[in-house]
Amino acid sequence: TSQTVSLFGRRHGLIRGLAKGARRERGRFGGGFDLFTRGEVLAIGKGDQGLLTLTDWTMLETFPRLRRELEASRAAFYLGDLLQRTMPAHDPHPVSFEAAIESLRSIESGEPPLESIARFQWRLLVDIGYAPDLGLPPGPEPVLFDPGEGRFRDAAAEDGKVPTRSWRVRRDTVAWIETIGTVASAPPSGGPESPPLEVAARAARLLAVCLRELIGEEPMSMRQFLPRLPRS
Numbered sequence: 001t002s003q004t005v006s007l008f009g010r011r012h013g014l015i016r017g018l019a020k021g022a023r024r025e026r027g028r029f030g031g032g033f034d035l036f037t038r039g040e041v042l043a044i045g046k047g048d049q050g051l052l053t054l055t056d057w058t059m060l061e062t063f064p065r066l067r068r069e070l071e072a073s074r075a076a077f078y079l080g081d082l083l084q085r086t087m088p089a090h091d092p093h094p095v096s097f098e099a100a101i102e103s104l105r106s107i108e109s110g111e112p113p114l115e116s117i118a119r120f121q122w123r124l125l126v127d128i129g130y131a132p133d134l135g136l137p138p139g140p141e142p143v144l145f146d147p148g149e150g151r152f153r154d155a156a157a158e159d160g161k162v163p164t165r166s167w168r169v170r171r172d173t174v175a176w177i178e179t180i181g182t183v184a185s186a187p188p189s190g191g192p193e194s195p196p197l198e199v200a201a202r203a204a205r206l207l208a209v210c211l212r213e214l215i216g217e218e219p220m221s222m223r224q225f226l227p228r229l230p231r232s
Contacts, residue, residue, distance in 0.1 A: 004051065005033045007041060008083050008100065013091040017043050017052035029057045036076045036104060037062050063108045074225040075113035079103060079120060081221040082211060086128055099123035115200040117225070121207035122180045130214050134174055142168040145206065147213040167209075167230045173202040205229055 003022040007015050022029040038061040043052040066076045079100060087093060103120040107113050125131040130150070136143055137154035144153040144166040152174075153166060176195045195203075208226050212218050218229070 003033055005054065006084060008087070008097060010094050010097040011092055013093055014083065014087040014089050015043065015052055016089070017054040019054040019057070033057065036066050036080070038101065063104050065108045066104070071113050072107050074221070075107055075117050076104060078221040078225040079117065081219050082124060085215050085219065086124065093127055095127040096124050112197055112200065114197065114204050115195070118200050118204040118207060119180050121204065121211060122177055125207065125210060130210070132210050134178055136171060136174060142170055145169045147209045150210065169206060170202065172199055173206060176200070177203050177207070
């Protein structure tokens with residue numbers, strides 16, 4: 001009847017805890033924790049000594065679209081996977097917390113998941129200090145991006161040969177990423193202007209490559225949500 005859960009909080013970062021009796025219908029947890037919900041939790045224990053003991057949970061927000069539509073569900077799993085792989089335990093990251101909540105709300109409101117996830121990935125990378133340098137070299141389309149170095153190269157300077165570790169990126173992709181900023185805005189209308197879906201898709205893939213380089217592998221959640229990533 002108990003659950004072991006992972007939670008990402010605004011004030012406490014990534015925490016893990018044991019909710020005893022959580023699956024009991026009449027218990028204090030109302031039948032258990034569900035994926036991708038927002039609420040307030042009470043916990044007992046020291047964060048550096050294993051699991052916390054969760055004592056109370058108040059549900060505040062759910063995201064039904066994540067359970068109805070496959071692409072939305074894959075986007076949410078990918079978002080959660082990124083948080084678990086990039087965040088140290090008990091390290092508050094309020095910017096990433098707000099970005100995650102905004103992304104889930106945007107998907108719930110009907111925004112294309114690719115656009116929501118592209119914005120989330122950029123804000124996450126900025127928050128943890130691994131955002132790529134968006135400075136572009138002069139010259140024509142396209143430019144080359146090196147995920148290992150986190151910067152762009154001049155494709156013309158490479159004599160038409162793309163180095164093994166680089167791939168071609170269009171300038172309008174980088175231009176839209178620059179409009180995202182670092183702080184999540186409330187409704188989608190308050191953020192950057194929505195780009196054509198193909199631009200958002202290219203931005204999502206570019207930033208995913210940066211995260212793949214940081215993580216050191218391509219998670220299954222990334223592969224399912226973004227199947228067209230260039231191979232490392």
